[in-house]
Amino acid sequence: MTAIMDNSNQPSREEAPARSFVLRAVGLFSGDMRLCGQWVKRQAVVIQLLEWIFRGVAQVMFVNNPLSGLLIMAGLFLQNPWWALNGLLGTLVSTVSAIILGQNREAISAGLYGYNGTLVGILMAVFSAKGNWYWWLLLPNVFMSMLCPVLHSALSSVASKWDLPVFTLPFNILVCLHVAATGTNHPYFPEVDSQPNNYLHPPNDSIESLKISQLLLSVPVGVSQVYGCDSPWKGGLILLALLLSSPTICFHAMLGSAAGMLSGLALAAPHRDIYSGLWGYNSALSCIAIGGVFYVLTWQTHLLALICALFCAYMTSAISKLMSVFALPACTWPFCLSTLIFLLISSEIPAICGLPLSVVSYPEENRRYHRQLEALEKAQHSQQSGGQEEAPLKEN
Structure with missing residues (x-):
């Protein structure tokens, strides 16, 4: 009986290292990929900046994971390359501006100074009436993205008194500022027309038509x-x-x-x-x-x-x-x-x-x-x- 019990326990002992190896491998890519962040700190500045950009893209969804940011950006390129390009540019400019302004390096490396730039870049391209590949749009994109860490730092100094995050308030302020300043009739940066929403239920919409x-x-x-x-x-x-x-x-x-x-x-x-x-x-x-x-x-x-x-x-x-x-x-x-x-x-x-x-x-x-x-x-x-x-x- 002892021999039989020993033989039955032997496969489980062999499978235990395999399971632990799989769990460690999954842990390398899940969560916040802390080991990846520690490895990147020893690499060149360009590699560090690239990781910070992808973390910033993912931080829009409260995710501090560069691989998640890479997947999201890949999907955005498949959807609309022009929007993806503006989003990447906004994240890059916002992150670099935070470095120049001397913001907290740990927050920068976690992408917390990049995600507002991501949204600013993408949504400025979405709301532009000029359509895709209107290269002049990159100028206001760069300017507004530069202001993201400025507003983030200013709002954080106030919100920190209650230990609150600033979320996407810089993005909201800057995009609304740009849309209000340009409008639909601007000769260079016209915006899509947003008609007042005066209706609740269009006549063609009904439960049966769902x-x-x-x-x-x-x-x-x-x-x-x-x-x-x-x-x-x-x-x-x-x-x-x-x-x-x-x-x-x-x-x-x-x-x-x-x-x-x-x-x-x-x-x-x-x-x-x-x-x-x-x-x-x-x-x-x-x-x-x-x-x-x-x-x-x-x-x-x-x-x-x-x-x-x-x-x-x-x-x-x-x-x-x-x-x-x-x-x-x-x-x-x-x-x-x-x-x-x-x-x-x-x-x-x-x-x-x-x-x-x-x-x-x-x-x-x-x-x-x-x-x-x-x-x-x-x-x-x-x-x-x-x-x-x-x-x-x-x-x-």
């Missing part, structure tokens, strides 16, 4: 609209990039986009807006932020993330109508405002635990940090209680 297949596709399309795209394939590639870094972020991106889509139906939004993902991208970002990035993920914060996504969708409807009166895009104003409101919540429930900005990472790492912190507090509490019990014995 297309279930397009409703389902609107979930990945809503994720792709974060980068100004309306392609389900681009959305699927973004979700794959998110899954590579954090399954939790990937799940909450889909959950938030689905919540935005359902809210659009409840508010009788035009079907074409729902199908094109315009109701999903703000809610997706809000759901990710609350669902494990800035809060430790528990079932309470998961529910809070869903409520925030629904609230963000309602705010999307209100802000879109308000901004369209001034012929301005809504951008990600709804996401910024709704998420900041939910981050300012004060709660006595231990499960709703906010994280300091200095330790914020991807959700799985945040949970590990929180568990280690709880274990340390319990150990310190047990040591203090043990010392209090020994004191009377020594006196006796």
